[in-house]
Amino acid sequence: MTVEDRIVSDLVKHRVELVTTVPCKQLAGVIDKVETHPDIYHIPSNKEDEGMGICAGAFMGGKRAAIVMQNTAIGVTINTLVTLTQFYRLPLPMIISYRGELREPVACQVEMAVHTKALLAQINVPTYHFHQASDVEEFDAILEYTFMCNKPVAILTDASFWGGY
């Protein structure tokens, strides 16, 4: 099973029925699988804070939701994470491509990578870093944890995890 298949099958196992995505090259495979899975409603967002709003609404409407996005989005979603997702205590698994790590070819991505974990730590978001393909084994438990504690939880997935850029 590919890491993409494992991520999507774990989402379905945990009854995540709506997934919003903002694309990243590293996430293209998982976005394709989300789009075609019959048990998931895929709703592409134009910006990540919009996606977090949709996820908040879906959860209040009775459906578990998740967001797939790039780490650059942390720079534009801090307010939403703090004043919506955390303030109202909403669970939100965030599957994040961790651009700017080892095997990154684009220098500008490193500029955000160096702030990513610090920003997540500053706003008390539980954060996991998937570096090897086998790290995906923890995804199941991370989803269980997210819906147990009603918090946004970040899963940073770097180029090595995806098998290279």
Place this chain on the structure above:
Amino acid sequence: MIRSEIIRNLVPVFADHFVVCNIGLPSQELHMLGDKPSNFYMLGTMGLSSSIGLGVALAQQQKVISIDGDGSVLTNLGTLPTIANNVAHNFILLIIDNGSYGSTGDQPTYAGKKTSLAAVAQACGCDNVIECQAEDAPAVLQQALDSDKMTIIVCKCESGNIKVPVITKDPVVIRERFMTELRARNTAAVA
């Protein structure tokens, strides 16, 4: 007519429908004029009322009205293509367009100048877009509810505010009573 008068006139039309209300004065006015468990008040996060409302509508069967403002829609303009392309016929977006950022001191928005939000919504692919004047808001909203079609209403009105108390309810209380009411209504609909 200013926004608070529109909200006052709309409270009977909201009836027992679910309402997601924009941050700041709109939420404070709705809270003062017609607080109910079926209202979700945004205490932060400018711009996301339409996104939250769409999410609620897509997830279940009850009708959902998002109250938004022209300034907030301009903040999250990407919401209109998303709404257009993910049709939920139980969703109504009501944009109260007073051409200003009311909660922050009535600074003018571009919607009060050359930009038409109704035209933007149409260009984004929204099928049922109605622009109306403040006085017609109750009839237009009732019609949209009766049509069972996703509708975007742009209600033009004057800029201006009344004094309203801030909402001191805990966010988790607001969220929980909204969810409990929604669950109960959906369960009753199935039974």
